[in-house]
Amino acid sequence: MLRNTIKYGGLIWALFFCWQLNAQHTQSGYSAIGIGEVNWGGYTQNASMGGLGLSYNTRFFLNNMNPALMSSNYESVFQLGLSLDSRSVTGNTGTGNETYSTTAGGFKDFGFVLPIKYGKWNMGFGLTPYTTVNYGFTTENANGPDGSTAIAEVEGRGGIDKVFWTNSFRIGKNFQLGLEFGFLFGSLQTDDLFFLEGLTATAFGNSLVQERRSYSGVNTTLGLAYKLPLKENQFLNFGGIFTPETKINQTRLSTLQNQSGNGIVFSSDTLVNNLETKTTLPGRLGFGISYEKSQALMLGVDFQTQDWTQYLDNGVSNQAYGKSFRLAIGGEIIPNYQDLKLSKRISYRFGVHYERTPYLINNQDVNDIGINLGTSVPLSAFWGVSHVNLGVTFGRRGNITEDRIRESYFRINLGFSIQDLTWFARGKFD
Numbered sequence: 001m002l003r004n005t006i007k008y009g010g011l012i013w014a015l016f017f018c019w020q021l022n023a024q025h026t027q028s029g030y031s032a033i034g035i036g037e038v039n040w041g042g043y044t045q046n047a048s049m050g051g052l053g054l055s056y057n058t059r060f061f062l063n064n065m066n067p068a069l070m071s072s073n074y075e076s077v078f079q080l081g082l083s084l085d086s087r088s089v090t091g092n093t094g095t096g097n098e099t100y101s102t103t104a105g106g107f108k109d110f111g112f113v114l115p116i117k118y119g120k121w122n123m124g125f126g127l128t129p130y131t132t133v134n135y136g137f138t139t140e141n142a143n144g145p146d147g148s149t150a151i152a153e154v155e156g157r158g159g160i161d162k163v164f165w166t167n168s169f170r171i172g173k174n175f176q177l178g179l180e181f182g183f184l185f186g187s188l189q190t191d192d193l194f195f196l197e198g199l200t201a202t203a204f205g206n207s208l209v210q211e212r213r214s215y216s217g218v219n220t221t222l223g224l225a226y227k228l229p230l231k232e233n234q235f236l237n238f239g240g241i242f243t244p245e246t247k248i249n250q251t252r253l254s255t256l257q258n259q260s261g262n263g264i265v266f267s268s269d270t271l272v273n274n275l276e277t278k279t280t281l282p283g284r285l286g287f288g289i290s291y292e293k294s295q296a297l298m299l300g301v302d303f304q305t306q307d308w309t310q311y312l313d314n315g316v317s318n319q320a321y322g323k324s325f326r327l328a329i330g331g332e333i334i335p336n337y338q339d340l341k342l343s344k345r346i347s348y349r350f351g352v353h354y355e356r357t358p359y360l361i362n363n364q365d366v367n368d369i370g371i372n373l374g375t376s377v378p379l380s381a382f383w384g385v386s387h388v389n390l391g392v393t394f395g396r397r398g399n400i401t402e403d404r405i406r407e408s409y410f411r412i413n414l415g416f417s418i419q420d421l422t423w424f425a426r427g428k429f430d
Helices: 002-020 067-072
Strands: 076-092 097-117 121-141 149-171 175-197 206-231 234-243 246-259 265-281 284-293 297-307 323-333 347-361 364-381 384-397 406-420
Touching (some): 067 149, 067 175, 067 234, 121 175, 206 265
Antiparallel strands (some): 076 406, 097 121, 297 323, 364 384
C-alpha cells in the first residue's frame, strides 16, 4: 500500500510540476527568426537514433512522433524527458572571428498512455515543445554621434508548447491508425536595449523596446503505421504522418521605455496594445521505414518536411523562412533481452541526422548535422519494466560565411519511462 502511494504520488507531482515549468531546454541565435526553433518531436530514445520514430516503437516507451504508434503500448506508460544543451558559437565581427560559449537546459516533455481496450485502443496525452526561443547577443556600431559607439543588446525567450490528446487504434494484427489533437499555447518575449557608449555629454539615455507575442490555437495530426511480417520475429515497418496547415491566434503587446544611463525609467509608452491577429503555421509531412528483429535489432530511416515559406504573420510572409526538412538514419541493438544479466538487456542506440532548417540568411540555407548515441537501462520491478534513458548529440549548425554564425553543440538528453501492469487494470480478486 505504501509503495503504491509513493508511486502514484510521485506521478501526480511530476504531472503538475511539468505542466507549470517553462524552462529553456535548448538555445540558438537562429531562434531570433520568426517563432523560434522548430521541434520535430521525439523522446530521449528517439533522439538517440537521430530523431527516428515514425515507423518504430516498442511497448516500453511512448512515441509522440506518430500518433498511430501509441497503440504499440499494451500497458500504461509514463515518460519524462530532460535536456542539457551546451554550445560554442562563432561569428564574424568584421575584424575576425569571435567565439563564445553558452549553456541551457531543463524540462523538455512528458507523456502518458493508458489502454482503453487492451490491444485495440489506447489513449494518451502529454506536453511537448512546438518551438523554442532562447537567444541573446550584442551588436556594436562605432559610427555613433559625437564619436560614440551605438550598442544594441537583444535577447529573446519563451516558445510555443503543445498539449496533445491522442487516440490510437490497432486494426487487425498489423495496421495502426492514430489521431492527435494538439492545443498550441505560449508566448515569446523580446527585450531590445539601445544605448550609446563613449559620450562625454549625458544628453542621450537608453531606449528599451519590449514585445510579447502570445499564441493559442488547435492543430491535428493523422498517423498511419503498418507492420509487414518477414520471418519469425522479423518485420518491415512503415509509418507516416500528416499535419495540415494551421491558423492560430496571436496577441501582440509592445512597449517603449526611455531610461537614464543608470537604467532608471523616466518615460514609457505603449506602441502596440494587445493587437489580435492570425498566424499561419505550415503543414508537416513525414514518413519512415525500418527493419525490426523483435527485441534484438532495428535499423531505419525517417524523413520529415515542412514548407515555412507558407508561414504568415498577420497575412505577411517572412523572407527569412524557407523550405525545411529533416533526415534521420539510426538503429537499436539489444544483445539478449531474455538474459538475466543486466548488461545483456541494455539497449544501445545510434544515429545521424541532417536538417535543412527553416532559416534563410541572405537567401542561403542554414544546415544542421549531428551524430547521436544513447542507451536505455531496464529497471525491473513487480509492477512492470521501467527504463532510464540517456542520449548524447554532437552537432553543428550553420557556418560563418554570408554573415551567418556557426554553432557547435553538445546535447545531453535524460529520460525516464515507467511501465506499470497494474494501472487501470481490473482486479480479479478482492
